[in-house]
Amino acid sequence: MNLHEYQGKEILNSFGVRIQRGIVANTPEEAVEAAKKLTEETGTGWHVIKAQVHAGGRGKGGGVKLAKNLDEVKSISNDILGMMLVTPQTSAEGKLVNQILIAEDVYYPGDSEPNEFYMSVLLNRATGRNMIMYSTEGGMDIEAVAEETPHLIFTEEIDPATGLLPFQARKVAFNLGLSGAAFKEMVKFVTALYTAYDKSDSALFEINPVLKTSDDKIMAVDAKVTLDDNALFRHKDYAAMRDEREENPIEVEARAAGLNYVDLDGNVGCMVNGAGLAMGTMDLIKQAGGDPANFLDVGGTADAQRVETAFGIILKDPNVKAILVNIFGGIVRCDRVAQGVVDAYKNMGDKINVPIICRLQGTNAKEAKELIDNSGMEIISATEFQEAADKVQEVLEA
Ligand code: GDP
Ligand code: MN
Numbered sequence: 001m002n003l004h005e006y007q008g009k010e011i012l013n014s015f016g017v018r019i020q021r022g023i024v025a026n027t028p029e030e031a032v033e034a035a036k037k038l039t040e041e042t043g044t045g046w047h048v049i050k051a052q053v054h055a056g057g058r059g060k061g062g063g064v065k066l067a068k069n070l071d072e073v074k075s076i077s078n079d080i081l082g083m084m085l086v087t088p089q090t091s092a093e094g095k096l097v098n099q100i101l102i103a104e105d106v107y108y109p110g111d112s113e114p115n116e117f118y119m120s121v122l123l124n125r126a127t128g129r130n131m132i133m134y135s136t137e138g139g140m141d142i143e144a145v146a147e148e149t150p151h152l153i154f155t156e157e158i159d160p161a162t163g164l165l166p167f168q169a170r171k172v173a174f175n176l177g178l179s180g181a182a183f184k185e186m187v188k189f190v191t192a193l194y195t196a197y198d199k200s201d202s203a204l205f206e207i208n209p210v211l212k213t214s215d216d217k218i219m220a221v222d223a224k225v226t227l228d229d230n231a232l233f234r235h236k237d238y239a240a241m242r243d244e245r246e247e248n249p250i251e252v253e254a255r256a257a258g259l260n261y262v263d264l265d266g267n268v269g270c271m272v273n274g275a276g277l278a279m280g281t282m283d284l285i286k287q288a289g290g291d292p293a294n295f296l297d298v299g300g301t302a303d304a305q306r307v308e309t310a311f312g313i314i315l316k317d318p319n320v321k322a323i324l325v326n327i328f329g330g331i332v333r334c335d336r337v338a339q340g341v342v343d344a345y346k347n348m349g350d351k352i353n354v355p356i357i358c359r360l361q362g363t364n365a366k367e368a369k370e371l372i373d374n375s376g377m378e379i380i381s382a383t384e385f386q387e388a389a390d391k392v393q394e395v396l397e398a
Helices: 005-014 028-042 070-080 142-148 166-175 180-199 229-234 249-256 275-287 304-315 334-351 365-373 385-397
Strands: 022-025 047-052 064-067 099-104 115-124 129-135 153-158 202-212 218-220 224-227 260-263 268-272 294-297 322-329 356-362 379-382
Touching (some): 005 099, 022 028, 028 070, 028 099, 064 070, 070 099, 115 142, 129 166, 129 180, 142 153, 166 180, 180 218, 224 229, 249 260, 249 304, 268 304, 275 294, 275 322, 275 385, 294 304, 304 322, 304 334, 322 385, 356 365, 356 385, 365 379, 379 385
Parallel strands (some): 268 294
Antiparallel strands (some): 047 064, 047 099, 115 129, 129 153, 202 218, 260 294
16 A cells, blocks of 8 residues: 555654654645644745645655745645646646645755765565665666666665664765764664565665755655555554555455455456465466556355445446456355356346356356256356457457
């Protein structure tokens, strides 16, 4: 689950990571109030107005602007709120800006060249360890840095048994070329950042830029946080931060129905029970020359109601040209699932306008196949896994 910058910063702040202070606003009037409050608290007269959308590169798209007085706060807020923000990370139509963050200006006018660093914490899947990735080349596109000057990106891996060790935090500060007070601040920053990542069960923390101010403070100016969905049950307060306006509407509907659905680019809709079988099914579709349109795990109880809901969700994707149902009947009997598929098909009538290939294996598989074959519905049954994938290809090529 992705968070907005302001939410990510709240989490960072709660773990003692220094952040550029800010207040979120929904209207230009709220923005002005926020700016006044920040001036009282921080003494800043200048503010940055930052669009809150789940996409990076906002600065490049005109979603981050400096306001030098309250009139500018109001007019810039008015411009950014409600705009369709297009950035290198959004679609061509962009993302609607519902909220803005009014933040203190931390790039002090006296700073000839602000020191911006890049820092992220994430899992290195190859080694199974968390790592801190950091660079002196902050504030810009880190993908471009990785492409053109890879030697300027450092990584520090963390042993899960010991956690981040003090010498590692010092090494980060050293490699970033810091000394004196800034060095000490960076050690504190890295240590608190890693703790925040670890304790919040996050999958990614990306701070770009991390700023060194002229008075040697180190702070997070931006925050991209991705939480691990599977750990949300133990962070109710973070789970409440979900902003469904930012998410894929089909995925939102599937979650509400208790289905595990991920939208993909292909044209073969998949309805499978169990995440492992779902992955295997997607692999086999690919191998047969097709392309999965989604990952969908309907879970253990594949009854008619669930199957119908799942069909409905798969069919919302206009790219779907065929549906493969691949269900293993272990606890749930195949003939019950087959009945569910047939009933759902009947109920949905002409809403189902693509061929369905149905493979049911396990308890009562034979009865299930007979039920499908004798249903009079246009459902193609299959027994073997490969056979099912091949039949999908056949209908696509027909
Ligand atoms: P992103 O473009 O979505 O990554 O958004 P960021 O939060 O990283 O902001 C983009 C850029 O805006 C930063 O790299 C800074 O150069 C600039 N910026 C952010 N905060 C301030 C600020 O307080 N003052 C000034 N002058 N510029 C800022
Ligand atoms: Mn950024």
